[in-house]
Amino acid sequence: MKKISLLLALLISMPLSASAEEFLYVNSARAKLLSSPFFGSKTLEHMIKGEKVTNLEKKQNWFKVRHNGKVGWLSRLSVAHHPPMKRKRRVAKNDSKLMNDSRRRASAVSTTAAVRGLQNIDRSRVGNNNVMDYVSLERMESLNISDDEVFAFMDDIGN
Amino acid sequence: MKRTHNLFLILLLSFILGDISLAEDDFRKRAHQKSHTGNTVEDVEAEVHFGKTIAARILGQFHVYDDEKLTRYVNLVGKSLAMNASRNDITFSFAVLDADFINAYSAPGGYVFITKGAIQAMQDEAELAAVLAHEVAHITEKHIVKEFKIKGKERSATAGLSQLLSSSQSSTTAIFSQAVDNAVKLLMNTGFKEKDEYESDEVAVMLLAATGYDPTALRRYLKRTRKLENKANKASTHKPTHPPTFERLSALKKTVKKNKLHKLKLPKGKIRFSKYAIK
Numbered sequence: 271m272k273k274i275s276l277l278l279a280l281l282i283s284m285p286l287s288a289s290a291e292e293f294l295y296v297n298s299a300r301a302k303l304l305s306s307p308f309f310g311s312k313t314l315e316h317m318i319k320g321e322k323v324t325n326l327e328k329k330q331n332w333f334k335v336r337h338n339g340k341v342g343w344l345s346r347l348s349v350a351h352h353p354p355m356k357r358k359r360r361v362a363k364n365d366s367k368l369m370n371d372s373r374r375r376a377s378a379v380s381t382t383a384a385v386r387g388l389q390n391i392d393r394s395r396v397g398n399n400n401v402m403d404y405v406s407l408e409r410m411e412s413l414n415i416s417d418d419e420v421f422a423f424m425d426d427i428g429n
Numbered sequence: 430m431k432r433t434h435n436l437f438l439i440l441l442l443s444f445i446l447g448d449i450s451l452a453e454d455d456f457r458k459r460a461h462q463k464s465h466t467g468n469t470v471e472d473v474e475a476e477v478h479f480g481k482t483i484a485a486r487i488l489g490q491f492h493v494y495d496d497e498k499l500t501r502y503v504n505l506v507g508k509s510l511a512m513n514a515s516r517n518d519i520t521f522s523f524a525v526l527d528a529d530f531i532n533a534y535s536a537p538g539g540y541v542f543i544t545k546g547a548i549q550a551m552q553d554e555a556e557l558a559a560v561l562a563h564e565v566a567h568i569t570e571k572h573i574v575k576e577f578k579i580k581g582k583e584r585s586a587t588a589g590l591s592q593l594l595s596s597s598q599s600s601t602t603a604i605f606s607q608a609v610d611n612a613v614k615l616l617m618n619t620g621f622k623e624k625d626e627y628e629s630d631e632v633a634v635m636l637l638a639a640t641g642y643d644p645t646a647l648r649r650y651l652k653r654t655r656k657l658e659n660k661a662n663k664a665s666t667h668k669p670t671h672p673p674t675f676e677r678l679s680a681l682k683k684t685v686k687k688n689k690l691h692k693l694k695l696p697k698g699k700i701r702f703s704k705y706a707i708k
Contacts, residue, residue, distance in 0.1 A: 297515035297516075297517055298512060298513050298514055298515055298517065298639075299512040299513070299517060300512070300513075301513075301639075308688070308689045308692075309635075309638040309639065309644075309688075309690065309693055310689070310692055310693045319517060330687075330688075331631075331635055331688065345635060345639055347513065347514055347515055347569075347632065347635055347636060347639060348513065348514075348515055348639065349515065350515050354517050354518065355470065355473065355517075355518035356518070357517060357518060357519065357520060400486065400489070400610075401486075401489030402482070402485035402488075402489045403485055403488035403489045404485050406488040406492075406493050406524075407481065407484055407485045407488055409493070410484075410488070410493070410522050410523075410524045410540070411520075411522050413500065413501065413504055413522065415501070415504055415505060415508060417512070419505070420505060420508045420509055420512055423505045423506075423509060424509040424512070424640060424641065426701075427554065427641055427642065427696045427698045427701070428696060428698060428700050428701055429696050429697065429698070429699060429700060
């Protein structure tokens with residue numbers, strides 16, 4: 271009888287302790303698990319996007335966490351309370367019309383005015399400051415740089 | 430009596446385990462629907478749509494500086510910083526504006542602009558990274574998104590941006606245009622709230638250190654360009670949109686010390702910067 275009561279008490283306390291545990295997820299492309307809340311401290315582990323850690327404590331810009339049995343610190347800039355989302359594509363389906371309109375109306379200096387949503391009600395608002403240049407924007411967005419190229423660039427800062 | 434106890438035990442166990450699995454399922458659902466900031470996919474889409482329109486408006490006011498190599502270089506520096514930030518749900522893009530005054534701008538959704546004048550006043554890559562990191566921080570901390578309450582679903586006064594964008598009704602389009610007008614005005618004239626600016630400075634120095642750049646670069650750059658900025662901005666019709674530099678310098682000094690960043694000896698990237706510097 272005593273044993274059963276003990277087991278019951280243990281089982282009842284189980285969900286309470288499980289729900290008290292809070293998790294964080296690495297949301298940056300990579301992050302360092304450090305030995306203390308300071309960028310110059312020893313790196314305990316190199317972590318990548320999506321890895322789950324147990325949050326133990328928050329101290330200003332740092333989280334004290336546990337991962338694979340190691341306890342260390344992660345910068346608040348690299349983690350979040352939810353797993354990372356899939357990266358949002360810039361040119362959505364409903365934007366293709368916008369881009370086509372933009373190209374059609376582009377002037378010689380490739381500046382496009384009033385391509386989106388400027389119906390009769392707000393055409394009067396279009397002055398120099400309200401000009402929109404979707405052609406340059408598309409060029410800006412289309413610059414293709416792979417994550418690997420960025421990693422290689424980052425690892426080669428030099429002095 | 431013993432049988433009753435065992436039955437009770439089995440019932441209790443199945444209740445607890447059932448509860449745990451239900452909670453886990455529920456969490457998985459929520460995790461898929463929400464981003465790291467607790468926002469939904471629709472919220473991120475609305476942010477990108479809003480930012481895209483603001484970016485198009487900024488590009489309507491300035492020509493892009495036509496230097497392919499420099500543009501690629503600025504993007505590599507900027508994307509390195511973004512990789513170390515927690516907004517991997519959006520794509521960051523960077524452009525150099527053909528303007529002589531010293532300034533930089535950012536629009537929600539990952540659009541960052543820096544003037545040619547600002548780059549000309551820099552001495553190394555860490556300084557370029559510092560200015561870009563400040564702008565990236567405005568995006569990661571969602572300063573404009575919070576200011577204009579940009580949401581994907583009808584959950585606030587200016588919410589329902591996705592609905593506004595897809596709507597063909599002139600009244601909803603006018604509301605959207607007005608919100609863009611106000612955001613552009615904030616970026617070009619009035620500037621962000623002071624607390625947002627200081628938060629961006631703090632995040633910027635942390636981002637510099639996380640990426641591997643000298644975290645004192647923002648302070649070095651601001652200190653040197655203080656006089657230059659006044660002169661260049663006086664000659665320009667574009668207003669300065671950041672708090673007084675001497676106040677930012679003082680706050681930055683405290684931030685660097687608080688985070689023990691002054692003890693770090695990280696590279697400035699002077700050699701690589703000199704290959705791309707605008708003469």
